[in-house]
Amino acid sequence: MFHAGRPLKAASRDRSPFHTESDETVPFRSRQRLELRSLTKSFGGRPVVVDASLSVRPGSIHGVIGRSGAGKSTLLRMAALLETPDSGVALYGGVPVTGLSGSALLSARRRVGVVFQSFNLFSSRTAAGNVAFPLEAAGVRRGDIRERVVRLLDLVGLADKADQPVGRFSGGEKQRVAIARALANEPEILLCDEATSALDPETTRSVLDLIASIRDGLSLAVLMVTHQMEVARRVCDEVTVMDAGRVVETGPARTVFSSPSSEAGRRLVAEPAEAFRA
Amino acid sequence: MRELLELIAGPTVETLAMVSAAALAASALGAPVGLLLYLIAPGGLVERPALRRVLDRLINALRSFPFIILMIMLFPLSRLVVGTSIGTAAAVVPLAIAAAPFVARVVESSLAGVDRGVVDAAVAAGATKARIAFGVLLPEALPSLVSGLALTVINLIGYSAMAGAIGGGGLGDLAVRYGYHRFRLDVMAAAVVVILILVEGVQAAGDRISRRIMSMR
Numbered sequence: 150m151f152h153a154g155r156p157l158k159a160a161s162r163d164r165s166p167f168h169t170e171s172d173e174t175v176p177f178r179s180r181q182r183l184e185l186r187s188l189t190k191s192f193g194g195r196p197v198v199v200d201a202s203l204s205v206r207p208g209s210i211h212g213v214i215g216r217s218g219a220g221k222s223t224l225l226r227m228a229a230l231l232e233t234p235d236s237g238v239a240l241y242g243g244v245p246v247t248g249l250s251g252s253a254l255l256s257a258r259r260r261v262g263v264v265f266q267s268f269n270l271f272s273s274r275t276a277a278g279n280v281a282f283p284l285e286a287a288g289v290r291r292g293d294i295r296e297r298v299v300r301l302l303d304l305v306g307l308a309d310k311a312d313q314p315v316g317r318f319s320g321g322e323k324q325r326v327a328i329a330r331a332l333a334n335e336p337e338i339l340l341c342d343e344a345t346s347a348l349d350p351e352t353t354r355s356v357l358d359l360i361a362s363i364r365d366g367l368s369l370a371v372l373m374v375t376h377q378m379e380v381a382r383r384v385c386d387e388v389t390v391m392d393a394g395r396v397v398e399t400g401p402a403r404t405v406f407s408s409p410s411s412e413a414g415r416r417l418v419a420e421p422a423e424a425f426r427a
Numbered sequence: 428m429r430e431l432l433e434l435i436a437g438p439t440v441e442t443l444a445m446v447s448a449a450a451l452a453a454s455a456l457g458a459p460v461g462l463l464l465y466l467i468a469p470g471g472l473v474e475r476p477a478l479r480r481v482l483d484r485l486i487n488a489l490r491s492f493p494f495i496i497l498m499i500m501l502f503p504l505s506r507l508v509v510g511t512s513i514g515t516a517a518a519v520v521p522l523a524i525a526a527a528p529f530v531a532r533v534v535e536s537s538l539a540g541v542d543r544g545v546v547d548a549a550v551a552a553g554a555t556k557a558r559i560a561f562g563v564l565l566p567e568a569l570p571s572l573v574s575g576l577a578l579t580v581i582n583l584i585g586y587s588a589m590a591g592a593i594g595g596g597g598l599g600d601l602a603v604r605y606g607y608h609r610f611r612l613d614v615m616a617a618a619v620v621v622i623l624i625l626v627e628g629v630q631a632a633g634d635r636i637s638r639r640i641m642s643m644r
Contacts, residue, residue: 229551231550231551255553255554256553257553258550258552258553259552261551263551265544265547267542269542269544269545269547269548270545270548271548272545272567272644273566273567273644282549282552282562283552283553283554285558286549286552286555286558315644316644327548330548330552333552334552334553
């Protein structure tokens with residue numbers, strides 16, 4: 150079974166886990182807020198996200214919950230700069246990043262790590278090759294890449310499998326590689342799109358613990374889209390409820406789960422837990 | 428038997444040379460077009476619907492040309508490129524031009540088979556389009572590209588036999604000259620057997636390489 154990887158707190162409160170001997174003074178770029186303001190997106194004239202706003206504090210996990218088709222993933226893709234909103238703006242650390250192009254867009258994308266439901270790993274690369282990809286894309290020197298990749302895989306408990314092809318990994322291992330890859334460029338913000346939906350209950354717990362330890366250790370602003378209520382209950386500090394493309398409720402996770410104010414929230418909270426059902 | 432072997436050896440080498448050169452040239456011409464077709468498709472990394480429509484039609488037009496007519500039409504080009512319109516070298520020109528649109532489609536469909544989520548991951552990582560194309564798309568599509576290349580070579584072997592019939596040299600030329608004009612059915616049969624062996628060999632090699640790449644993943 151997977152272990153949670155190297156504990157992060159002690160190592161990373163004071164300095165980056167990406168710290169290298171030659172890179173003594175470079176701090177981990179954390180403590181940046183993610184804000185989404187009035188994002189709207191339609192596909193083929195059909196509104197998918199309507200006037201959605203939320204804010205994710207650094208060092209917190211903000212869950213976006215809702216039924217399938219509620220617009221959660223589209224919202225996350227706009228936050229990740231994978232989709233351009235029809236209107237509204239995403240801000241990283243208070244700086245608008247929507248509508249950028251060229252190298253400014255590429256630089257903005259490197260400030261965010263994205264973890265996908267189906268891992269989206271490069272099957273042509275090993276675990277180390279996958280984690281190295283964002284570093285290669287960012288133009289990091291080859292000598293530094295290997296060192297950082299080893300640290301990142303150590304962080305997710307897979308250092309011993311660095312040179313293995315990812316096709317042979319279990320779902321949990323694949324998602325750990327994906328998390329290491331998402332952290333490669335020392336992002337300020339981590340976006341998780343149904344990151345545990347393809348995993349079994351035990352692996353789900355283990356991956357959630359890893360994400361929580363990353364939140365605590367690296368003070369990242371984590372936006373986590375999920376339809377699994379137990380996942381949101383377990384790790385989220387704040388929760389936004391989406392219904393038919395709109396944000397219908399936002400608040401501390403405890404409050405939303407104990408006394409939801411929206412009809413959609415009440416329906417979701419009443420749903421039986423499935424994520425951890427063995 | 429010895430005479431038969433001597434007769435067949437030279438044309439076999441000619442066919443191999445003709446097909447190899449044409450496959451290389453067709454790949455050089457067709458692969459970039461295939462990549463472009465994928466990139467400019469709707470939802471692609473560099474959407475260009477108008478250019479895509481033009482390229483689509485051009486490729487369809489080239490692919491619908493019967494090879495034997497294309498070859499005759501391209502005699503002037505062969506003369507321009509290799510100095511003659513007869514022989515093995517001259518046949519490479521129409522062979523390459525006939526196979527290039529096929530290669531373009533093979534590359535396009537191989538790239539289209541790459542999981543869209545993998546492309547999303549590369550985009551989200553802040554990679555440039557060139558890095559995504561050459562560092563992600565082509566390596567991810569490699570097993571399918573190898574199978575497609577084998578298929579291209581097999582088609583070229585068939586085309587090369589046809590090219591032989593109108594002065595292109597190789598096994599097709601041998602089969603026509605001896606089998607058809609001199610009633611040497613044994614030579615024609617031998618040429619057909621060699622062509623069969625070549626096709627089987629290319630298919631087996633393509634499958635093997637493709638499987639090997641997959642097994643390493």
